[in-house]
Structure formats: structure tokens, C-alpha cells
Amino acid sequence: MKNVLVTGGAGFIGSCFVRMILDNHDDTFVLNLDSITYAGNLENLDGYQNNPNHCFVKGSICDAQLVANLIDKYEITSIVNFAAESHVDRSLTNPGIFIETNVQGTLTLLNAAVEKKIEKFLQVSTDEVYGSLGEDGLFTEQTPLSPNSPYSASKASADMLVAAFGHSYGLSYNITRCSNNYGEFQFPEKMIPLMINNALHDKDLPVYGDGLQIRDWLWVYDHCTAIWEVLTHGKSGEVYNVGGNNEKTNIEVIELILSKLGKDKSLIKHVTDRAGHDRRYAIDSSKIKQQLGWSPTVTFEEQIEKTIEWYLENTTWLKNVASGDYLNYYNEMYEDR
Numbered sequence: 511m512k513n514v515l516v517t518g519g520a521g522f523i524g525s526c527f528v529r530m531i532l533d534n535h536d537d538t539f540v541l542n543l544d545s546i547t548y549a550g551n552l553e554n555l556d557g558y559q560n561n562p563n564h565c566f567v568k569g570s571i572c573d574a575q576l577v578a579n580l581i582d583k584y585e586i587t588s589i590v591n592f593a594a595e596s597h598v599d600r601s602l603t604n605p606g607i608f609i610e611t612n613v614q615g616t617l618t619l620l621n622a623a624v625e626k627k628i629e630k631f632l633q634v635s636t637d638e639v640y641g642s643l644g645e646d647g648l649f650t651e652q653t654p655l656s657p658n659s660p661y662s663a664s665k666a667s668a669d670m671l672v673a674a675f676g677h678s679y680g681l682s683y684n685i686t687r688c689s690n691n692y693g694e695f696q697f698p699e700k701m702i703p704l705m706i707n708n709a710l711h712d713k714d715l716p717v718y719g720d721g722l723q724i725r726d727w728l729w730v731y732d733h734c735t736a737i738w739e740v741l742t743h744g745k746s747g748e749v750y751n752v753g754g755n756n757e758k759t760n761i762e763v764i765e766l767i768l769s770k771l772g773k774d775k776s777l778i779k780h781v782t783d784r785a786g787h788d789r790r791y792a793i794d795s796s797k798i799k800q801q802l803g804w805s806p807t808v809t810f811e812e813q814i815e816k817t818i819e820w821y822l823e824n825t826t827w828l829k830n831v832a833s834g835d836y837l838n839y840y841n842e843m844y845e846d847r
């Protein structure tokens with residue numbers, strides 16, 4: 511039996527990881543630590559709350575005493591750190607909270623991991639730490655870190671701390687750097703669910719600048735299987751890039767959403783570009799494919815259709831999340847420590 515501390519397990523990707531483990535790995539117990547910021551939502555774990563292999567605790571990764579107590583109490587053997595402030599636009603208006611959660615919070619977990627002799631620390635990072643690409647080339651694990659936004663700078667800082675703890679204290683660790691994820695339960699501030707939500711309400715779709723920026727999209731579940739492979743078979747001290755080989759311009763994705771929803775392109779509204787907007791991200795995933803045998807299970811074309819359908823079938827979830835009503839509702843369910 512493995513006891514894994516998953517942080518940020520009520521967010522978009524973390525909750526998918528928790529559901530994936532509970533569905534597929536009976537020998538694994540998940541302790542889910544999430545402070546339930548605006549982006550965290552226990553509704554993402556509906557049907558999984560009472561699973562005997564899952565325990566949810568509302569609390570922050572910045573709380574050293576809580577983290578230490580939980581590791582002892584639940585005999586935690588590994589940590590997967592998803593918890594983060596994750597939205598670039600928010601980092602441009604309020605960078606401080608990104609340093610607090612993404613850097614200070616990771617440091618708190620690392621200190622505990624060393625003190626409690628955790629067997630594996632997996633830091634869930636992002637391709638954004640590499641900066642922006644020109645028209646050609648791909649990010650490899652050797653690409654120098656060159657973050658451009660406060661968000662990516664905070665994630666790069668955390669990555670460097672993780673590696674330093676490996677080097678200085680012998681912590682066994684991995685870092686995964688994934689491209690943009692899409693799928694069910696994504697908070698509608700991120701491009702795909704935001705555009706779906708706006709289009710459903712015939713609201714303008716705000717396209718930053720010319721909309722020709724490129725992202726390399728990967729289905730969230732495929733990201734989670736990659737993290738599982740790295741957690742269970744990754745060689746200590748290694749970084750693994752994870753990507754979908756699905757480079758699309760933003761405008762291509764937005765037009766696809768409009769066409770699937772039967773809405774008119776006139777909803778597209780070009781607005782002022784994001785400050786310091788990274789032009790292109792694209793990942794070389796050959797290392798994780800060759801060394802760990804991971805590969806994506808779906809194509810973007812088929813899964814984006816299913817994703818749009820999921821949002822159409824879950825308009826109540828979308829409405830609750832977008833309005834923030836769910837916070838009051840679910841506050842009653844939280845078991846405070």
C-alpha cells in the first residue's frame with residue numbers, strides 16, 4: 511500500500527489525478543490537501559469523497575505544522591505537488607500570492623519531505639518555465655529556464671528549489687513540465703472553458719492580440735497518466751517534459767469551439783494583448799516516451815469534441831463555479847482540520 515500526499519487535489523488537474531488513482535490503483539491511499547482557493551472545488555470529487563482510499567483535508571501547503579502532522583498521521587511515503595496559483599493573468603495583477611503559494615509553499619513541503627524521509631517528491635511544473643519559442647524548435651529538458659511571467663517565474667523558482675533539495679539533502683525527486691491542459695472541470699478563467707462559457711451566453715470572446723499565439727494542448731487525463739508513470743518509475747533527479755504534439759493557434763481553437771456550439775464568429779473580439787504574452791509553447795516529449803513508455807491516449811480532434819460536450823452537459827457546474835456560489839454551498843461540507 512502506497513500513501514501519497516496529493517496537494518491541490520481539488521483543482522482541475524489534481525482532482526483528475528485523484529480520480530484516476532481511485533479508479534485504477536487499489537493499492538494507493540490518497541491524502542488530498544487543498545486550501546480551496548477560488549480555483550479549488552470539492553464538486554470535482556463528487557462520488558469520490560467517501561472512497562476509503564481517499565481523505566480530504568482543507569489546509570495550506572504553507573502550513574508547516576499541518577504538513578508535518580499529516581505526513582506522520584497518514585504515514586505518507588510520497589508527495590505530488592499540484593497546489594499552486596495557476597493563472598498567468600492573475601499573476602500579472604497580484605504576483606505576491608504566486609510567490610507565497612508556489613515558492614514558499616513548495617519550500618514548506620520540501621522541508622517536510624527531507625525531515626520525514628519521504629521516498630519520492632514529484633513537483634508538477636509547467637513548460638512555461640522555459641519561456642517563449644520562436645517559429646521553430648521544441649522545449650527539451652535541456653532548454654534553459656527563462657520564465658517571462660510572475661507565474662512562470664514562481665514555478666521556475668520552485669523547480670530550482672526542488673533540484674537544490676535533491677542535490678543538497680539527497681531528496682529523491684522528479685519534476686514534470688507539461689504543456690497546456692484541457693478537459694473537464696477546468697476553471698472558466700482559462701481559455702477553453704472561458705470561451706465555451708462566453709459563447710453559451712452569447713458574450714464576446716476576448717482574444718488577446720492577434721490570437722496567433724500557439725499552445726501545445728494535452729488532455730488532462732493523459733497528463734495525469736504521465737505523472738503516475740513518473741511517480742512510480744521515474745529515475746530520481748530527472749525532469750520529464752510532457753506534451754501532446756498538438757500545436758494550435760488560439761484562434762483555431764476558438765473557431766473550433768464556436769463551430770461545435772453552432773455560434774457565429776462575430777462573437778470573437780480582439781482585445782489588448784496580455785502583457786509579456788509568450789508567443790509559442792511546444793514540447794519535445796521523447797524522453798518520457800522512450801524511458802517510461804508513456805504516450806497520449808487520445809487525439810486533440812476527438813477529445814476536444816468530448817470536452818465541449820462535457821461542458822454542455824455540465825452547465826450547472828459551470829454556472830456554480832463561474833458565480834462562486836459553490837463556495838458557500840461547499841463550505842458546509844468542509845471538514846476543517
Ligand code: NAD
Nearest residue numbers: 518520521522523545546547549550570571593594596691
Ligand atoms: P488549478 O488552479 O485548477 O488548481 C490549483 C489547486 O491548488 C486548487 O484546488 C487550489 O485550491 C489549490 N491551492 C492553491 N493554493 C493552495 C495552498 N496554499 N495550499 C493548498 N492548496 C492550494 O490549477 P491546475 O490547472 O489544476 O494546475 C495544477 C498544477 O499543474 C499547477 O502546479 C500548475 O502550475 C501545473 N500545470 C498546469 C497546467 C495547465 O494547463 N493548467 C499545465 C502544466 C502544469
Ligand code: TYD
Nearest residue numbers: 598690699700701702704716717718723760
Ligand atoms: P490560458 O488558458 O490562460 O493559459 P496559458 O496562459 O497558461 O497558456 O491561455 C491560453 C492562451 O489563450 C494564451 O495564449 C492566452 C490566450 N487567452 C486569450 O486570448 N483570451 C483569454 O480570455 C484567455 C483567458 C486566454
